[in-house]
Amino acid sequence: MGGLSAGIYSHQTSTNVCKAYPTCSSYAALRCSWQRQAAKRRVLRSKPWKFSPMVLLPLVFIPWSLSDMNFLLRITGPESKQVFPIPQRTVTIGREPARDLALPHPLVSRLHAQLECSENECLITDMGSANGTLVGGEMLTPKVPRTLSPGDKILIGPFEMLFVPEGEEPDPVSKEPEEKPSHADLTIGPPIREGKIPVHLIKDQGKGKDKIPPAGPPSPPDLPPIEPAGGEEVPPADLPSLDGSYIPPGLSRHSQHLIGYLPGFFHTDFMSRFLALFESMLIPMEWNVDNFDLFLDPSTSPSAFLPWLANWFENVFDDSWNEQKRRTFLKDAHQIYAQRGTRKALAHVLEIYTGKAPEIIDQGQGLEPHTFLVNFPFRSTQLKRELIEKIIDSNKPAHTTYTLNFKD
DSSP: OHHHHTTOOOHHHHHHHHHHSOOSSHHHHHHHHHHHHHHHHHHHHSSSOOOOHHHHTTTOOOOOOGGGOOEEEEEEOSSOEEEEEEOSSEEEEESSTTSSEEOOOTTSOTTOEEEEEOSSOEEEEEOSOSSOOEETTEEOOTTOOEEOOTTOEEEETTEEEEEEETTOOOOHHHHSOOOOOOOOSEEEOSOOSSSOOOEEEOOOOOOSOOOOOOOOOOOOOOOOOOOOTTSOOOOOOOOOOSSSOOOOTTOOSSOSSGGGGSOGGGOOHHHHHHHHHHHHHHHHHHHHHHTHHHHTSTTTSOGGGHHHHHHTTTOOOOTTOOHHHHHHHHHTHHHHHHTTTSHHHHHHHHHHHHSSOOEEEOSSTTOOTTEEEEEOSSOTTTSOHHHHHHHHHHHSOTTOEEEEEOOO
16 A cells, blocks of 8 residues: 555456455445545555556557558558558457458468568468468568568468568669569460560479469460451471370469468469369360450451351341451451441442442433442452352342443
């Protein structure tokens, strides 16, 4: 009770008062409550008033101070980005909302990892998670702490976290994507544009059993440029070898995506090659779905898909239509279809096919009703009359007739 005489009321003083009057009966409880109130009144009347740090602790709990944060995590997730200041204490990471750093995703365990930070360093420990924790492309051993260095990249499920000191931007070198160890014998370089397959031999130089870090879904290869309409046709590139040595761009002999969904225990060479078989079928399908808009563009659509686009406009390509003419027609097909049955639309189609616009006369010169003339600036030997008549029959009004004239 010496603290009361000095005008200082502490938590220890309150505890001593309660110990002096145990609640063994209702009378004792009432007496204890009275003693507490009397002690508080004596403190309020005492002069001068002094604060004790112990007075605030039971009332307001402050987990950490901003001055205790020396490191940051720059987190990039599937849908958002955030910055997490790391306090100087133990920080738990997991998908449960109660964790200090909650990462809600099925690939993140309930208690995935934890950080232990002091003023000068931070340690990260994988808590035996199902999918593992990667730091700098290396899988952490469960329950074994690892010291983090500024610029280290931490991968937990789909979340990528960059460890940096507070108030400092990450080093420009650390922004470069780190070279991940590859288990593939061959890696494919830039997209094939001239029929040659650039390959680079890469040998694993690491010792022991390497781990394969999970990677996101690979991006589809760039499409080769389409030559402008009217130019000479480019001869087809040399076909790749079918002896099994050729790997299409964007694929690999080892898994690039599915292996990331397995725990680190299964990250073996056999499992990686086994999953690559399924990726060789699944990944091209995903490319087709993700880039289906390219199929609907006449300039980028595969040549085998062009007749399907022409079917939208009730047009059937003849075998004499080369690929350049088909793409040119499809670029203007919406306008031709809207004006179908008119002199302008018919002249446009014939110009695409022959290279020059014909002269179409539907009035004057003693023409019969519902008849017209089509005059071509070509000799009859330069064009196939049957094909020209087929195009005219498909684009003229059904009730009309015509006369086809050549420059003879």
